[in-house]
Amino acid sequence: MATFKERIDQAKHVSIIDLAVNNGVEVTDISSRYARGVEHDSLMFDKQKNTFSWFSQDKNGDTINFMQEYLGVENFKAAVDQILDGQEKNNYHKVDNEPIKREPFQYYFKNIKSITEVRKYLHEERGIDNDIITALNHKGLLQQDINQQVIFVWGRQGAPVGATVQGTQIDYEKFGKRGTSKYIGKNSQQDFGFNVSIGKPNKLMLFEAPIDLLSYWSEHKELRDTMLFSMDGLKERTVYNAMNYMYVAKNSLPTEGVFLGVDNDAAGHKFMDKFEQKAFTVADSTKEIVFHSMIPNDWDIPRDHLSIYQNISSEVGIDWKSLAAAHKAASNLDPQMYTANGYKYTGNLAYPEPKQPIQKVDRSLETELRKVAELIKDNSQSAEINWRHVFANDQHAENSDPVSKVADKAARYNEMYVNQGARPVIELKKDWNDDLRNKLNTASEERLLNNDYASSTGTLKVSRKVEQKRSKLVAEERTFNGAVKFFEADSPREMEFLIKNYGYNAVDKQDEHMMKPQQHTETRIKEHSLSR
Known part of the structure; x- marks a missing residue:
C-alpha cells in the first residue's frame, strides 16, 4: 500500500487538464503547451509543467492546489484522495513534469517594417497616443511581426530579454472574452517585463500589462524622471526586480515612490494591500522608498x-x-x-x-x-x-x-x-485602458454634440437619446430640400466613423455663414415649385 507521501506524488503527476475537464471546467487549447479556462479567461494551464495560474485571483500551483484553490476542496488530504479516485475511475493521463531547463531568450519573431496593424490596434482600438507608438517603435521596443502581432520587447540595458505578444485580430470564439491572443514570449526572463524609462528615474510605476502602462502614459505625457514597468500579471517578485533593475541600469532608486497602477478589482486590491505598510530605508540616507496606490478611479x-x-x-x-x-x-x-x-x-x-x-x-x-x-x-x-x-x-x-x-x-x-x-458613475472603469478610452469617448462625444456637420446634401446634428434604458447617439440630417434622415451609433467613436464614412465634415462658423444663403435659395425654390 502506498504511503501518503507517495500518494501526494502520484496526485501531482495526474494531468491537470484531465482533472479540470472531469470536474466540469471547460478548457480550450491555445498552443501545444498552454490552455485556458472558458468561464474564467484568466485561468491558464501549463501542460508541460502540469500547473495552473488563476491570474485574476493571484492563485497558482499544482493539481492539489487546483483542487483546493479553484474547485473548493478545503482539506489537503481530501484533495489528494479525490484526485486519485478520479484517476482510477476516469483513467487520467500521467504527466512526467520534469524541471524545464530555461534557455536564454532569443528574439525569434520576424519583424516587418510597417506597423500599420499595430498602430490600428493600439491607437484606433485601444486609444494609445500615436506619438508614443512611433517613439517606441523607433527605439525598437515596439514591433509588428509577420503575423500582425504587437511585440512589446523587454529591454534590459539595451538587450532584449523577453517579450509580451498581443494579437491584433479579434476572435471572441477562439480567444474568449478578451477577444485577442496574448502571451509571454518563449524563454522570456522570469519576473521581468516590458519597461520604459523617461529621463533619470526617481519614481517607479508598475502596471499589470503593457497596454495599461501605455494608457497611463498617454494620459500623462508630461511624465518626467519615471520608469514605467509592466508585470504581466500581479507578481510581487517583479516589483522588487524592477526596483533592483532601476538601481543597476540607471544608478537610481525610486526615492519619490513606487506606484502600483493595478486594476480596480478584487485581485488588484489584494495585491496593493500587500504593499501598503511596506517601506525601505535607503542605505546611508534618511530617505525612504514608500509604496503608493495608483489604482484607477478608486473614488468612483x-x-x-x-x-x-x-x-x-x-x-x-x-x-x-x-x-x-x-x-x-x-x-x-x-x-x-x-x-x-x-x-x-x-x-x-x-x-x-x-x-x-x-x-x-x-x-x-x-x-x-x-x-x-x-x-x-x-x-x-x-x-x-x-x-x-x-x-x-x-x-x-x-x-x-x-x-x-x-x-x-x-x-x-x-x-x-x-x-x-x-464620483457617482454608471459603470466602474477597471483598468487604465478603460479609463483612457472612457476619457477619449467623453471628449469625442463633446465634439460631436457641439459641432454641426455638412455634406453636399445637407447639414447634420448629433444628439444623445435614451430609449428603453439604452443610451445611443443619433445623427439627424436636414437636407436642403427639407427631408429628414438619420442614423445612430452606440459609441462616439462609431459615430465619428459613420460621419466620416458618409462624407460629412465639421462646419466652422465662417463656413456655416457662407452656406446659409444657399440653404435659403434651395428652400425658396422648393416653396415656389410647390405653390405651382
Whole structure:
C-alpha cells in the first residue's frame, strides 16, 4: 500500500487538464503547451509543467492546489484522495513534469517594417497616443511581426530579454472574452517585463500589462524622471526586480515612490494591500522608498449603490460616506460582497470568493449594509468611528491583524470620501485602458454634440437619446430640400466613423455663414415649385 507521501506524488503527476475537464471546467487549447479556462479567461494551464495560474485571483500551483484553490476542496488530504479516485475511475493521463531547463531568450519573431496593424490596434482600438507608438517603435521596443502581432520587447540595458505578444485580430470564439491572443514570449526572463524609462528615474510605476502602462502614459505625457514597468500579471517578485533593475541600469532608486497602477478589482486590491505598510530605508540616507496606490478611479461609486448608501444611512442616522467606506474596504463595493482585501478578512461585507460560478449565491446587499450601518452608529463617538468594533466578528477578534488592517483601510477611504469626495458613475472603469478610452469617448462625444456637420446634401446634428434604458447617439440630417434622415451609433467613436464614412465634415462658423444663403435659395425654390 502506498504511503501518503507517495500518494501526494502520484496526485501531482495526474494531468491537470484531465482533472479540470472531469470536474466540469471547460478548457480550450491555445498552443501545444498552454490552455485556458472558458468561464474564467484568466485561468491558464501549463501542460508541460502540469500547473495552473488563476491570474485574476493571484492563485497558482499544482493539481492539489487546483483542487483546493479553484474547485473548493478545503482539506489537503481530501484533495489528494479525490484526485486519485478520479484517476482510477476516469483513467487520467500521467504527466512526467520534469524541471524545464530555461534557455536564454532569443528574439525569434520576424519583424516587418510597417506597423500599420499595430498602430490600428493600439491607437484606433485601444486609444494609445500615436506619438508614443512611433517613439517606441523607433527605439525598437515596439514591433509588428509577420503575423500582425504587437511585440512589446523587454529591454534590459539595451538587450532584449523577453517579450509580451498581443494579437491584433479579434476572435471572441477562439480567444474568449478578451477577444485577442496574448502571451509571454518563449524563454522570456522570469519576473521581468516590458519597461520604459523617461529621463533619470526617481519614481517607479508598475502596471499589470503593457497596454495599461501605455494608457497611463498617454494620459500623462508630461511624465518626467519615471520608469514605467509592466508585470504581466500581479507578481510581487517583479516589483522588487524592477526596483533592483532601476538601481543597476540607471544608478537610481525610486526615492519619490513606487506606484502600483493595478486594476480596480478584487485581485488588484489584494495585491496593493500587500504593499501598503511596506517601506525601505535607503542605505546611508534618511530617505525612504514608500509604496503608493495608483489604482484607477478608486473614488468612483456606482450610482445604484449610492442611493442605497444614502437611504440606509439617513434611516439609521449616520454619514453615508462611512457606510460606503466599509463596503469599499471589505469587498471593493462588490454587490455580492466577495472579499477584496489582502488581509484574509471575512465577515461583515466580506464573503469568501466561490471557487466555481455554479457555487455563487444571491445575498441581500441592503440587509448587510443595514447591519453594518447600525454597527457604525453604535461605535461612533464625537464623529470618530471605532472601525475595529465594526469589523470584529466570531472569526476575527477585535485586536486581530485582519480586523486591524481592514479597519485602517476603511478609515482611509472614509477620510478620502469626506475630504476629496466620491464620483457617482454608471459603470466602474477597471483598468487604465478603460479609463483612457472612457476619457477619449467623453471628449469625442463633446465634439460631436457641439459641432454641426455638412455634406453636399445637407447639414447634420448629433444628439444623445435614451430609449428603453439604452443610451445611443443619433445623427439627424436636414437636407436642403427639407427631408429628414438619420442614423445612430452606440459609441462616439462609431459615430465619428459613420460621419466620416458618409462624407460629412465639421462646419466652422465662417463656413456655416457662407452656406446659409444657399440653404435659403434651395428652400425658396422648393416653396415656389410647390405653390405651382
